[in-house]
Amino acid sequence: MLLRPQEKVADMTTLEAGTHERPKLVEDNYLTHTTGLKSWLLTVDHKRIGLMYLVSVLGAFFMGGVFALLVRTQLLTPEGTIMGQDQYNQAFTLHGAIMVFLVIIPSVPASLGNFILPIMLGAKDVAFPRLNLFSYYLWIIGALFFVMAMFTGGLDTGWTFYTPYSTDTNSAMGGVIPALTGAFILGFASIFTGMNFLVTIHRLRPPGMTWFRMPLFPWSIYATSVIQVLATPVLGITLALLVVERAFGIGIFNPALGGDPVLYQHFFWFYSHPAVYIMILPAMGVISELISVHSHRHIFGYSFIAWSSIAIAVFSFLVWGHHMFTSGQSGLVSVIFSAITFSVAIPSAVKIFNWLATMYKGTISWNTPMLYGMGFLFIFTIGGLTGLHLGTLATDVHLHDTYFVVAHFHYVMMGSALLAFIGGIHHWWPKMTGKMYNENAGRFAWFLVFVGFNVTFLSQFMLGSQGMPRRYATYPEDAGFQIYHMISTYGSYVMGLGFVVTAIYLVASLFSGRKAPANPWGGRSLEWQCASPPPWDNFAEQPVVGDCYDFTVLEWSEKEQGYVWRSDIPHPDGSPAAESEGSH
Amino acid sequence: MSFLGSVAGTLLAFNDPLVPTSGQGTFWMPESASTQAPFVDHVFDFITVLSYFFQIVITIVLVWFAIRYRKRKGQVNFEDDGPVHNTALELTWTLVPLFLVVGIFYVGMAGFLDLRRAPSSAYEVSVTAQKWSWSFDHPEYGVNQAGVVTVPVGRPVEFLMTSADVLHSCFVPAFRVKQDIIPGRYSRLWFEATKPGVYQLYCTEYCGTDHSKMLALVEVLPEDQFQETMGKLATEYMDLPEQDLPTYALDRLYNRCSSCHSLDGSTAVGPSFKGLWDRTANGETVFKDGRRLSDMIGPGKEFPEPEDYIRDSILVPQSHIVQNYAGAMPSFQGQLKERQVLALVLMMKYLDRMVDDQGNRIESPDLNELDPGMGEVEASAPEIGDENEFDAVATAGKGG
Amino acid sequence: MSQLDINPAHGHDHDHHDHLPHQGHHWRDSKQQFEAGKLGMWLFLSTEILLFGGLFVAYAVWRANHPEIFEYGSQFLDTFWGGLNTCVLLLSSMTMAMAVTYSARGQMKAVAICLVLTLFGAGGFMVIKYIEYNHKIHEGLLPGMYFYEKPEASYMWLPLDEQGREAEAAAALSAEEQSAAFAAQVQLESEMPPAPANAEIWTKSPAATGPEGFTDSKLKVETSELRAFLPDSVIGKVENSGPLLKFAEDTSPNKELHLAHPLQDPERPVNAQKFFSIYFMMTGLHGIHVIVGGIVITWLLILTLRGRFSYDYYTPIDLGGLYWHIVDVIWIFLFPLFYLI
Incomplete structure (x- = not known):
């Protein structure tokens, strides 16, 4: 291990002034434990790796967002405003590829998961810390390959790399092979992260934390990791086949050589549909935490939420064919895939109802993470319900490859997964940085993002059902599409502004934010039992595991400006018998 | 491309340029102009109404809870006397959506199977998609069209489609039909137009630079005018x-x-x-x-x-x-x-x-x-x- | 190392002093670490199997669609070398298993010997693979478009005219023969049922408006096969290699019997190159895994020689062994799929 336990060195840095009464000593936390660039670049500490992931993913998010705004601006008028056909094709391809491979897939698991999961489990690190660092660098290399794709001829295949377009050197631009290589490498970063979490959850839970005493966030990460480990290798080999196909002309997907372009779609969606759940499951885990902690209310139907994550993970492997109802696959196959697709709707609905029931009789704090949580419930319901239109065979034929699909998956991927990620960042920001952000600025930015998001994408449902095909740089003037495109574009500007405001107040909090207490929200899971920011080895002593959703034992302390154990209830540390207070 | 382009040029030289009929659609759906469209619209409306219901109920409950159970100022600790588990409730909200989606699935499936099966009497048009244009052959008349395909009203029409290069997809919103077109393979799409008019046909599978310009029009004509047009097209070389x-x-x-x-x-x-x-x-x-x-x-x-x-x-x-x-x-x-x-x-x-x-x-x-x-x-x-x-x-x- | 480190092995540890150097600070004891390592390895192996699984599915789909390509292509593989390689790999798997057993008994010298033997197995496998690949490359049996680059590569075979039998070559390729072949084809086509008398016959298939189109005519398919990706110069070379189509065996005394390059064989199935494409892909990916395995075994050997392992800590050897077995198992599937059936 690269980090050796060493006594902290005094006066390494000084803390920003805070209102608290603590002695102004240099704290030994994971941020200050060792210093220097090398101590970050070669760190095996899961918290530092998680933080590096967070910064990198947000950087990629910025890039993807710029491409999204370019795409939206182009579509203000039927003939396009700022780009030519090829430029537009590159813009939406890079937007999609960056957002999927570089942002959403690693967002919650690799950044928040890396930081929070081991602490939630009371562990000192993930199971394989060096593998963890390795997968971070795989992510960096993969991202560099994407950058390289932009400079080696560009990439205009769409993020799905459909054959035979992508393998035809006369059609697709020159950046296909670097981009495929990048996606392949990112896939392995994702596999190693998933493996690491699976082993961590299996082997590093503390004594007393049985499977059903785990918080729900680890459950969702567990379900996600199963998908990552089982589906991503298939994507890897598919992308490798594409590279070989394009470089050598082997013809596996080339009809001119007796190959089958639809086989590629099967291969691709066998991964990429489960990948949708790689994106949404961790978000659901975040939401379970946000809703229960900020409602100060025991999560409702714990086991149903936990099992529904597993059910979604299992079903996710069986529904890939619903992306191909119009591809010419046999009718029977389509019918079967449609039937299984509907079965995914059930566990998702169960989660929604359980979250709502959690809020019932709660004590709901209207702070930024909770606003993101409630926004998630609204947005994810729309995303889920419009999934019904698309899973239904007769209507999907009309809606497939139109803006209805675009709107649907943005409601799920962007409005649900990414906004849950942003909400999770707010929730764990005090823990990660040790600083409180400005709550009112947070509420204001959430409002901008929420309104902007819905304006942007609600209009795209009508656009799609009226027949506007996706991936169009221009559109017919007389089809009545322009008004929806304009609404959508202006909404995207509002949303973009919301993210800019978010970035500003979060960065500002690093410099002028109030010092965060150990437990600012009143959470019960183990990460709120260590200091903010956590010490380098998380817990000096193995923490005592209680019911992680029992919030009645906490109370607000003016002195700490955070929540502490209630003075009138004996702490389980002192009397082991008192631990039973946590169970209902 | 140049080949098909010049065909289009030739065609335009002999016909007045067509514009799509501006039909009356609904808020959600464009004009409906095929025998399949009303059914698809009904399924769509059914699911949409169901979605409205759930969305509104969930939103109302969400907002109500958020306001009713908001945290009051000065509250320092929390009573939690609400239920944390209720098997009957869980089973209800598992089984009710289950029955609903089974119903939706069944309705959607039945319509889908109809969409796929063309009547044997269908009038056949051979369609070739190629970056970034359409070519339509009428074997019965020995006529080739590009940019516009003329079909009769009230008669099933089947497109027998293939691609000369990459994937394409044929989509006519007014008919609610769509089918991918795959090189090296034939795929079929059928519809029966119910009213004469001109309808937009899109390529909906991304195919490169001018994907968004790979459009065509479907001209639906009454049977007699259709025969006349075909006859004219078949002998246009005479002039x-x-x-x-x-x-x-x-x-x-x-x-x-x-x-x-x-x-x-x-x-x-x-x-x-x-x-x-x-x-x-x-x-x-x-x-x-x-x-x-x-x-x-x-x-x-x-x-x-x-x-x-x-x-x-x-x-x-x-x-x-x-x-x-x-x-x-x-x-x-x-x-x-x-x-x-x-x-x-x-x-x-x-x-x-x-x-x-x-x-x-x-x-x-x-x-x-x-x-x-x-x-x-x-x-x-x-x-x-x-x-x-x-x-x-x-x-x-x-x-x- | 930490307060939680309550390893029972501490008391009677004979290799280490205060704490076990291999143990990470986040583990409670080395049993936990070992079990986590093993679980991680099995997960990794499952991803490996899925990685190859994708290729096996590709193989299955391909073979189901075009069995003739595989039947034709497999005759170019040498069962002897393939079988020998199977034996080498199986033996090396055995020595690897022995290494794990010996390390559990703490016989570290025997472990080192077994690892060396396993390493020899890995090296031997790659040498044989090199011989096979080299032979294929020399004969021009290459994947994808490279298959078409050296149609004359089969050096053991010479066109008749280069052997001074121009007349024979000319006779073999007489126009008569070509015409006869075409006549037979026409005969076949004319046996198809006649079109209805009132219908205008539409001789053009819709696809034929493409650059080359897809027709049933073998000749056309061959051309489209070439056109799909080859540079024009190469197409010309292949298409104009008419006189090369007939080959005679070079009967010089020291020449072995060789099969003609498929391009010289007019009887070859369409897209015969696909066999070599998937052969090189699958065995190539497997070869990469063998090389990685060799590196891992070398690393294990170095650590063994440095005395890092003992009967109570040999996790890397155990996990390395698992990896090596999976490499072996994959080959056990590859060998019959390519060489035998």
């Missing part, structure tokens, strides 16, 4: 001036020859059209029985003019088989009108003006000064054209 005939043949007729006769000199089942005229005019061709063409062309011989030999090869190909070839060509007697044969002869004669050495089309070929005397083809071979009702017109046009 063409002679200098347009070579281009017409290359655009519209050569695709029937292309699988056996190349334009770039490469040998396929039959000899290449490249240099064919020179070989014929110079009499270089040698036949299987050892005779040379130079011995057969000339006044009083079998073929008075080289054109006669080519005409004979198209209509009675088995009479003279060129050395080293098997004589695989079918007769086009009865399939080609006399003026079309003339167009083909002229195409071969002036091929080098229209096509470069690699077999690629030359943009805007110079065909203004054609060799005088080309009309002699018909004049010297009247006995074959006798049964052709268009022959008189064709001959009448020879002086032009």
